[in-house]
Amino acid sequence: MKDSAIAAAAAQIGATTTAPTVTTFFDDTTCTATHVVHDPATRAVAVIDSVLDYDAAAGGISYRSAEKVVEYVREHQLQVQWQLETHAHADHLSAAPWLQQQLGGELAIGRHIIDVQQVFGKIFNAGTEFERDGSQFDRLFDDGERFQLGSIDAIALHVPGHTPADMAYVIGNIAFIGDTLFMPDFGTARADFPGGDAQRLFRSIRRLLSLPSDTALYLCHDYQAPGRDQYAWQTTVAEQREHNVHVREGVNEHDFVQLRTQRDATLNMPTLILPSVQVNMRGGRFPEPESDGERYLKIPINRLK
Ligand SMILES: [Fe+2]
Numbered sequence: 552m553k554d555s556a557i558a559a560a561a562a563q564i565g566a567t568t569t570a571p572t573v574t575t576f577f578d579d580t581t582c583t584a585t586h587v588v589h590d591p592a593t594r595a596v597a598v599i600d601s602v603l604d605y606d607a608a609a610g611g612i613s614y615r616s617a618e619k620v621v622e623y624v625r626e627h628q629l630q631v632q633w634q635l636e637t638h639a640h641a642d643h644l645s646a647a648p649w650l651q652q653q654l655g656g657e658l659a660i661g662r663h664i665i666d667v668q669q670v671f672g673k674i675f676n677a678g679t680e681f682e683r684d685g686s687q688f689d690r691l692f693d694d695g696e697r698f699q700l701g702s703i704d705a706i707a708l709h710v711p712g713h714t715p716a717d718m719a720y721v722i723g724n725i726a727f728i729g730d731t732l733f734m735p736d737f738g739t740a741r742a743d744f745p746g747g748d749a750q751r752l753f754r755s756i757r758r759l760l761s762l763p764s765d766t767a768l769y770l771c772h773d774y775q776a777p778g779r780d781q782y783a784w785q786t787t788v789a790e791q792r793e794h795n796v797h798v799r800e801g802v803n804e805h806d807f808v809q810l811r812t813q814r815d816a817t818l819n820m821p822t823l824i825l826p827s828v829q830v831n832m833r834g835g836r837f838p839e840p841e842s843d844g845e846r847y848l849k850i851p852i853n854r855l856k
Contacts (some may be wrong), residue, residue, distance in 0.1 A: 552695035554761040557708060560695070562763045564704040565724035571703055573725065573769065574623060577782055578602045578616050581643040581823070582772050584784040587620055588700065588722055589629050595701030596624060597633035598656065599720065599727050600771050603646040603835070605826060610848070617646035621653050631656035632700060636688075636831070637729025637771055638717040639667045641744055641824040645835035658834060659690040661709055663716035670715075670745045671832050674854045680839065687834030692718060710759060712752020713740040719759060725767045726788075731756055732768065734783050735790050736776035738797035739807075743815035744824075745855070749808040756798050764789040820855050 552560070569592055576585045581602060589596040602616040624631060631654040634647040638661070647658050668683040675681075685691045692698070694709035705722040710731050719728040730740035731752065739756065742749040759768070768791065770784045792800050798807055821827070826848050830837055837846040 552708075554758050557695070557706075557758060558761045558763065560706055561721045561726070561766065564706060564721060565763060565766060568704045568723045569702060571700065571723045571725060575769070575784055576602075576616065576619050576623075577773075577784065578604075578643070579782070580604070582774050582782075583640075583643050584769070584771060584773065585616070585620060586727055586769050587623060588725070588727070589627075590701030590703045593701030594627075594629045595632040595703075596629040596656070597635050597700050597720075597722065598624075598631060598647070598650055598654075599635045600637055600640070600729070601634065601646040601650050603644040603649065603830075605644050605823060607823060607826065612644070614646065614649060617650055617653075620646075620650060624654055633698075634658045635720055635727075636660040636835075637719070637727065638714045639664060639671075639828055639831040640730075640771075641714075641827050642772070642821040643823060644827050644830045647835045649835075657689040658687075659692060660685070660688050660834075661707070661716045661718035662691040662693050663709065663711065664688065664691065664832070666715040666746060667828075668832050671828050674745065674851055675829055675849055676851070677838075681833070687836065708758065710755035712742050712748055712750075712755045714744060715746040715748075717755070721762070721766075724765075725769060726759065726762060727769045727771075728759055729771045731759060732786075732791055732795060732798070733770055734773055734776065734786055735794035735799075736779060736796060737774060738795060739811065740772075741815050741818055742811055743818070749811040749815070750804060752811065753798065753804045753807045760788055760792050760798075762788050764792065824855065825850055
């Protein structure tokens with residue numbers, strides 16, 4: 552879809568449907584915001600970017616973060632319709648399959664997850680049993696595809712750059728934009744993972760900033776910019792256009808790509824990238840058990856630098 556068509560579609564959705572209710576659960580171990588979005592009229596819920604607690608030193612998993620979502624959904628008598636992923640995260644493991652067992656809902660991500668599966672399938676030498684066709688998900692969204700959250704209209708937008716598969720979900724008058732923009736004082740997501748591309752990220756961000764200026768933007772992460780001691784995950788198109796330290800109005804593509812590339816060159820890989828991607832490329836599931844019945848994660852040597 553062209554940027555102007557997106558802006559028109561999103562404006563129409565924001566103006567004509569009910570506003571969703573959003574409750575955010577912030578995991579300060581991975582700095583991830585899980586948004587639980589519901590339609591007050593039908594009580595249909597989308598859980599966006601859930602977190603599985605992972606103890607890297609012990610190889611241990613637990614469900615403390617996801618249990619809070621389960622409690623909230625049950626307490627408010629909501630019906631889960633969607634488990635949405637904005638992308639295959641590199642900093643936390645998804646709890647979507649576990650939440651799906653507890654609460655139901657269709658597990659969805661962008662169609663270009665297939666590209667991520669191809670790249671990382673090779674990096675992990677995953678073997679032919681790992682299907683690289685997105686079949687681990689119930690639904691693969693195309694760019695511009697419409698869907699419903701209960702009675703609320705929604706649209707899925709392909710916003711690659713951080714990874715090849717990033718999606719933003721515009722639900723009513725709110726856009727859940729994953730890892731594209733961060734808070735205006737922090738800037739933008741990195742673009743140096745395998746398959747990432749700073750130029751594509753810039754173009755995706757321009758698409759998001761062509762949404763109506765009062766559109767609320769909910770982010771996937773916050774890392775507290777220097778001088779700020781509260782976590783924040785909500786902003787607007789207007790605030791980003793005016794204040795974003797990397798891509799406010801007036802910053803051109805060339806300058807952004809240079810800045811993003813220089814900054815990325817200084818960043819270490821996220822601590823949990825290897826366990827996270829290995830699980831998230833499988834729709835949040837661990838590799839199949841080995842001959843002893845146990846599941847293992849792999850650490851490829853010198854494949855990420
Ligand atoms: Fe990410």
